[in-house]
Amino acid sequence: MSVQPALLPGDLAAASFSRFRSAAPLVHCLTNEVVQSFTANVLLALGASPAMVVEAEEAAQFAALADALLINIGTLHADRARAMLAAAETANGAGRPWVLDPVAVGGLHYRTRFARELLALRPAAIRGNASEIMALAGLDARGRGVDSADDSAAALPAARALAQCSGAVVAVTGAVDFVTDGERDYAVCGGDPLMTRVVGTGCALSAVVAAFAVQPDRLAAVATACRVMSLAGERACAAVRGPGSFVPAFLDALYALEVTDLQENVCETY
Amino acid sequence: MSVQPALLPGDLAAASFSRFRSAAPLVHCLTNEVVQSFTANVLLALGASPAMVVEAEEAAQFAALADALLINIGTLHADRARAMLAAAETANGAGRPWVLDPVAVGGLHYRTRFARELLALRPAAIRGNASEIMALAGLDARGRGVDSADDSAAALPAARALAQCSGAVVAVTGAVDFVTDGERDYAVCGGDPLMTRVVGTGCALSAVVAAFAVQPDRLAAVATACRVMSLAGERACAAVRGPGSFVPAFLDALYALEVTDLQENVCETY
Amino acid sequence: MSVQPALLPGDLAAASFSRFRSAAPLVHCLTNEVVQSFTANVLLALGASPAMVVEAEEAAQFAALADALLINIGTLHADRARAMLAAAETANGAGRPWVLDPVAVGGLHYRTRFARELLALRPAAIRGNASEIMALAGLDARGRGVDSADDSAAALPAARALAQCSGAVVAVTGAVDFVTDGERDYAVCGGDPLMTRVVGTGCALSAVVAAFAVQPDRLAAVATACRVMSLAGERACAAVRGPGSFVPAFLDALYALEVTDLQENVCETY
Numbered sequence: 151m152s153v154q155p156a157l158l159p160g161d162l163a164a165a166s167f168s169r170f171r172s173a174a175p176l177v178h179c180l181t182n183e184v185v186q187s188f189t190a191n192v193l194l195a196l197g198a199s200p201a202m203v204v205e206a207e208e209a210a211q212f213a214a215l216a217d218a219l220l221i222n223i224g225t226l227h228a229d230r231a232r233a234m235l236a237a238a239e240t241a242n243g244a245g246r247p248w249v250l251d252p253v254a255v256g257g258l259h260y261r262t263r264f265a266r267e268l269l270a271l272r273p274a275a276i277r278g279n280a281s282e283i284m285a286l287a288g289l290d291a292r293g294r295g296v297d298s299a300d301d302s303a304a305a306l307p308a309a310r311a312l313a314q315c316s317g318a319v320v321a322v323t324g325a326v327d328f329v330t331d332g333e334r335d336y337a338v339c340g341g342d343p344l345m346t347r348v349v350g351t352g353c354a355l356s357a358v359v360a361a362f363a364v365q366p367d368r369l370a371a372v373a374t375a376c377r378v379m380s381l382a383g384e385r386a387c388a389a390v391r392g393p394g395s396f397v398p399a400f401l402d403a404l405y406a407l408e409v410t411d412l413q414e415n416v417c418e419t420y
Numbered sequence: 421m422s423v424q425p426a427l428l429p430g431d432l433a434a435a436s437f438s439r440f441r442s443a444a445p446l447v448h449c450l451t452n453e454v455v456q457s458f459t460a461n462v463l464l465a466l467g468a469s470p471a472m473v474v475e476a477e478e479a480a481q482f483a484a485l486a487d488a489l490l491i492n493i494g495t496l497h498a499d500r501a502r503a504m505l506a507a508a509e510t511a512n513g514a515g516r517p518w519v520l521d522p523v524a525v526g527g528l529h530y531r532t533r534f535a536r537e538l539l540a541l542r543p544a545a546i547r548g549n550a551s552e553i554m555a556l557a558g559l560d561a562r563g564r565g566v567d568s569a570d571d572s573a574a575a576l577p578a579a580r581a582l583a584q585c586s587g588a589v590v591a592v593t594g595a596v597d598f599v600t601d602g603e604r605d606y607a608v609c610g611g612d613p614l615m616t617r618v619v620g621t622g623c624a625l626s627a628v629v630a631a632f633a634v635q636p637d638r639l640a641a642v643a644t645a646c647r648v649m650s651l652a653g654e655r656a657c658a659a660v661r662g663p664g665s666f667v668p669a670f671l672d673a674l675y676a677l678e679v680t681d682l683q684e685n686v687c688e689t690y
Numbered sequence: 691m692s693v694q695p696a697l698l699p700g701d702l703a704a705a706s707f708s709r710f711r712s713a714a715p716l717v718h719c720l721t722n723e724v725v726q727s728f729t730a731n732v733l734l735a736l737g738a739s740p741a742m743v744v745e746a747e748e749a750a751q752f753a754a755l756a757d758a759l760l761i762n763i764g765t766l767h768a769d770r771a772r773a774m775l776a777a778a779e780t781a782n783g784a785g786r787p788w789v790l791d792p793v794a795v796g797g798l799h800y801r802t803r804f805a806r807e808l809l810a811l812r813p814a815a816i817r818g819n820a821s822e823i824m825a826l827a828g829l830d831a832r833g834r835g836v837d838s839a840d841d842s843a844a845a846l847p848a849a850r851a852l853a854q855c856s857g858a859v860v861a862v863t864g865a866v867d868f869v870t871d872g873e874r875d876y877a878v879c880g881g882d883p884l885m886t887r888v889v890g891t892g893c894a895l896s897a898v899v900a901a902f903a904v905q906p907d908r909l910a911a912v913a914t915a916c917r918v919m920s921l922a923g924e925r926a927c928a929a930v931r932g933p934g935s936f937v938p939a940f941l942d943a944l945y946a947l948e949v950t951d952l953q954e955n956v957c958e959t960y
Contacts, residue, residue, distance in 0.1 A: 184726040184742050186454040190619035195663050199621065201524070202454050208530040215527065215889065226623025227745040227769060229497060254741070260748040345947065349730035351738070378492040393735050394941025405617065456724040460889035465933050470889065472724050475767040479802040485797065634872070671708060671934025677886065 155306070155328055155335030157420070158373040163415035166365060166374035171197055171409065173404065175361045178203060178216035178241075179238055180234050182224025182253065185350030188397070189220075192354040195404040196378070198361045210236035219248035219390040221354055226261050226303030237369060238271045247363040250318070256285030269316055271336035274363045275372050277321040277356040280305035287312040302328055306335065319372045321359060324351060326420050327380065329373040336373040339420040340380030342387035355379045374412065382407055425598055425605030426447070427690070428434045428643040434683035436635060436644035441467055441679065445631045448473060448486035448511075450504050452494025452523065455549070455620030458554050458667070460492075464625040465674040466648070468631045480506035482604060488630040489490040489518035491538060492623055496531050508541045517544030520588070521626035526555030544633045545642050546582065547591040547626040550575035557582040572598055589642045590628060596649065599643040606643040609690040610650030611644055612657035618666055646681065652677055693770040695846070695868055695875030697960065698913040704953035706905060706914035706917065711737055711949065715901045717754035718743060718776050718781075722764025722793065722959060725890030728937070729760075732894040735944040736918070738901045750776035759788035762893055766801050770943035778811045786901040788815030790858070791896035792796050794827030809856055814903045817861040817896040820845035827852040842868055859912045861899060863892060865960045867920065869913040876913040878922030879928070879960040888936055895919045914952065922947055 181189055188416035190200040203212040206229075213219050219241045221234045241248045250273040252265045265286060278286065282303045288310035302324030309320040313332035321329045327338040327419045345351045358375040386399035446469045451459055460470040473482040476499075483489050489511045491504045493604045511518045520543040522535045533555060548556065550571045557578035572594030581591040583602035597608040615621045628645040636643035656669035711864035716739045721729055730740040743752040746769075753759050759781045763899045781788045790813040792805045805826060818826065827848035842864030849860040853872035861869045867878040885891045898915040916929045928938035 182742070183453060183723060183744075184730055187619060187727060190454055191663065194617045196617060200451070202495050202522070203528065204495045205454075207531055208496075208528045211528060211530075214751065225742050226742045226748075229499075229769075254743070258743065258751060259498060260745055260751075273506070347734045349727055349734060390942075392774045392936035392942030392945035394943075394945070396937060396938075398664035398666075398668060402660075403664075405662035407681030453723060457727060457889055460724055461933065464887045464889060472722070472765050473756075473794070473798065474723075474765045475800055478766075480799045481798060481800075498770075553694035668934035668938060673931075673934075674930030675934070 153415050155330070155337040158197065158336040158338050158370070158377055160413045162370045163374045163377050163410050164365070165249035166362065166371045167378060167412045168409045170362055170367055173217070173364065174198055175217035175364055176201060176233060177357055178212055178219045178237065179205065179357055180209065180230065180237060181222035181251070181353060181357065181397065184188055188350040189354045189357045190241065191401055192404060193357055193361065195401045195408070196358065196361070200357070204230065204233055206233040206236045207234040209233040209383050210240045213237040213240040213246060214244035217364050218246060220357045220360040221248060222251035222253060222356055223255070223261050224353060225267060226264060226405040231264055233269065235271070238268060241379055242271060247360070249273055249275045249277060249360040250357055251353060252276065252278050252282045252286050253353070255282050272316065273318045274368065275319040275321065275359050277323065277352070279352065280322055280324055283312060283320060284308040298327055302326055306330065308383060310335070310375040311409050319368050321372055322327070323376060329369060329376060331369045334369060336369065337420055338373050338376040338380055340377065342395055343381045344393060345383050347393040351379070351383070376406070377412065378407065425479050425600070425607040426626070428606040428608050428647055430683045432640045433644045433647050433683040434578040434679050436632065436637070436641045437648060437682045438679045439635055440632055443487070443634065443669070444468055445487035445634055446471060446522060447627055447631050448482055448489045448507065449627055450474065450500065450507060450624060451477065451490055451492035451521070451627065453496060455623040458620040459624045459627045459684060461671055462674060463627055463631065465630065465671045466631070466677070470627070474500065476503040476506045480510045481518060483507040483510040484514035486516065488516060488573060490521065490627045490630040491518060492521035492523060492626055493525070493535060494523035494623060496534060497641045501534055504538065505541070507667050508538060510668040512541060515628050517630070518631055519543055519545045519547060519626055519630040521623060522546065522548050522552045522556050523623070542586065543588045544638065545589040545591065545629050547593065547622070547629050549622065550592055550594055551581060553590060554593040572596055576600065580605070591642055591646055593646060594626065597646040599639060601639045602640060606639065608643050608650055610647065611653045614657050614663060614666055615653050621649070621653070630636050634644055647682060648674070661685055695870070695877040697912070698878050699901060699919055700953045701913045702910045703917050704949050706902065706907070706911045706950045707918060707952045708825040709826060709905055713757070713904065714738055715757035715904055716741060717897055717901050718752055718759045718777065719763035719897055720744065720749065720770065720777060721760055721791070721893060721897065724764060725893040728890040728895045729894045731941055732944060733897055733901060734784040736898065736901070736919055736947070737942045740871035740897070744773055746768065746776045749773040750780045753777040753780040754784035756786065757904050760897045760900040761773065762786060762790065762793060762896055763795070763801050763805060764793035764893060766804060771804055774808065775811070778808060782811060785898065787900065788902040789815045789817060789896055789903055791814055791893060792816065792818050792822045792826050793893070795822050812856065813858045815859040815861065815899050816856070816901050817863065817892070819892065820862055820864055823852060823860060823862040824848045842866055846870065850875070857906050861912055861916055863895065867916040869909060869916060871909045874909060876909065876937060877960055878913055878916040878920060880917065881923045884927050884936055885923050888931040891919070892921070917952060918944070918947065921951060
């Protein structure tokens with residue numbers, strides 16, 4: 151296993167984005183209250199279809215009809231937790247991939263217990279920041295400053311271990327994103343620190359990860375989801391004055407993204 | 421009953437919009453989690469007042485204090501369903517119009533049963549896309565591609581039947597919107613396909629329909645609500661680069677709309 | 691007690707904003723469904739950190755970990771009410787300030803009872819419009835037109851009485867904001883009527899009040915929170931065409947705000 155993961159190749163990213171555009175996946179989002187509108191708009195701008203179906207009975211039914219499922223525990227409460235478990239079980243039964251975004255897992259007991267329960271249902275992919283991935287992997291991330299933008303690399307060993315024990319593709323995102331299946335890794339660069347001043351960029355990325363997780367080469371596809379967001383983010387940031395004007399510019403950039411953009415726009419180094 | 425409904429006359433639309441501006445209705449919105457902020461901002465931009473009061477006890481109390489009520493079942497769950505029934509009953513008792521937006525009715529059993537329960541409480545108006553209106557009218561819309569923008573015309577017979585059996589004014593919206601009371605119809609054109617790439621444009625329209633449903637000529641008023649949104653939408657789309665910049669431009673266009681704009685801007689054909 | 695409160699001095703505002711920027715407080719927001727995203731973006735734009743943790747068990751745990759707590763009852767329901775009480779009690783036990791935003795208190799029985807229950811738990815600060823502050827103080831505001839922008843002055847005696855009986859700093863906001871601890875008052879001007887056409891500006895202010903309430907001179911700090919929002923609001927309004935373009939411009943203005951801006955930008959009169 152290399153210490154320095156390879157950058158996601160542009161041809162893989164372009165092929166994956168092309169497949170995404172053709173498939174226009176329907177993504178069932180069980181996500182937090184704060185980011186639902188932004189998440190839906192990100193998926194729509196990219197050409198996917200979002201649907202938020204939240205009562206346990208119909209969440210279970212809908213998880214088999216949608217192409218993929220997102221479970222984000224940001225504003226977890228008991229009723230939504232029941233819907234999440236029901237939907238994950240249906241998705242598994244129907245062969246639909248589902249993605250876990252373990253928001254703020256670690257210090258908070260209620261959601262940490264629940265995230266472990268979800269983990270046992272074997273998500274297809276997991277997307278979190280360094281502290282979340284380390285906590286979910288069973289490491290104590292507190293006091294180590296892992297929320298800072300530079301520390302996704304420090305969480306890469308935890309991400310690999312989590313991928314190996316869970317079977318999921320794991321994306322640990324930050325200034326550089328690392329995506330691993332436990333055997334192979336990709337690095338994805340791009341983005342902009344301004345994106346951390348806008349609520350929901352990480353949560354919306356997890357929804358995009360779900361939309362890409364339907365593809366057969368899941369590792370490359372999840373890395374492409376990260377690259378789509380980082381590329382649109384850096385393009386948007388180049389043209390705006392702050393986090394307010396970022397949101398419309400980012401959605402416009404996602405909408406304007408072409409397959410050839412993924413081919414051409416690869417960082418040289420990181 | 422004409423096969424080709426007449427376009428909404430500009431003078432009717434202008435008179436209805438003028439009445440709306442004078443009344444500045446207070447609209448009680450029991451709507452889905454994804455679109456609450458956008459819905460509130462659409463009503464505020466137009467000069468109406470939104471209020472989201474959701475616990476069953478006070479939703480029932482508030483439905484008699486507000487001018488109109490919106491019930492949108494997009495993220496239906498059991499607690500909200502109880503509040504919706506309580507509010508609809510109070511609104512009926514107090515003579516306040518209420519509007520049903522039957523989001524995604526059809527394939528999902530839980531909400532389809534609930535929408536039929538609501539329908540029995542006799543909404544003043546119903547606003548949905550072609551597949552929703554066909555499903556609510558008891559027709560099987562699946563497999564017919566009725567989500568596509570061109571098919572609102574295909575759902576017009578279902579809309580008329582639904583209006584006749586329910587007593588509601590029914591708006592089936594798409595590339596062209598059709599509004600019917602079961603006897604007379606209006607067609608409303610305008611808008612832009614970009615609006616389908618932004619979450620909540622249809623849901624917000626339903627809130628605007630509620631704000632207009634207080635007027636005595638309900639058929640013309642509901643059609644005017646559709647025209648207000650399609651006109652602001654086409655103006656916004658003319659000036660933007662994508663779905664992100666659409667949202668602020670659309671709200672600004674709603675805010676800037678004048679009564680005379682409704683008079684003058686009528687499509688020639690459709 | 692002066693009849694005409696003094697304007698918040700620029701040097702106090704600058705010092706308070708400087709302290710805020712250094713502290714970058716983590717604010718636990720138990721707020722309404724409509725404004726969660728905007729509230730989070732306002733705090734992020736200013737450099738604070740928002741977190742929405744809503745299930746009673748972990749809301750209680752998190753209230754001791756965050757620097758401050760906001761309780762906004764806009765879309766109150768029974769489950770959230772339990773979380774609010776649990777969080778307020780933990781915050782009190784841990785010595786963390788919490789802020790009450792009594793949205794629409796007065797006519798609605800359910801939330802009015804609950805707001806009085808919260809009031810007994812002694813919030814550090816309360817932020818509301820004139821009718822809400824008058825209702826919470828036990829005065830009947832109905833039929834007096836206190837929702838209009840000019841009437842915050844009419845509610846100042848109620849705000850002073852509420853501050854004296856509750857021990858909270860009370861901010862009654864409108865065209866001019868008044869902030870009082872029951873003994874001393876500050877007036878804060880600025881802002882723009884356009885801000886009343888955007889959902890959540892008042893609710894987001896309450897979150898900013900929570901972020902400032904951690905400071906030792908709470909009266910000046912709460913007034914500074916009001917001034918930060920009114921200054922960014924008037925700057926944004928100077929550059930936009932309506933409520934849609936206001937939102938991105940406002941967040942950009944909050945992001946761009948400098949300590950020296952607070953020093954220099956004080957109204958001459960009101």
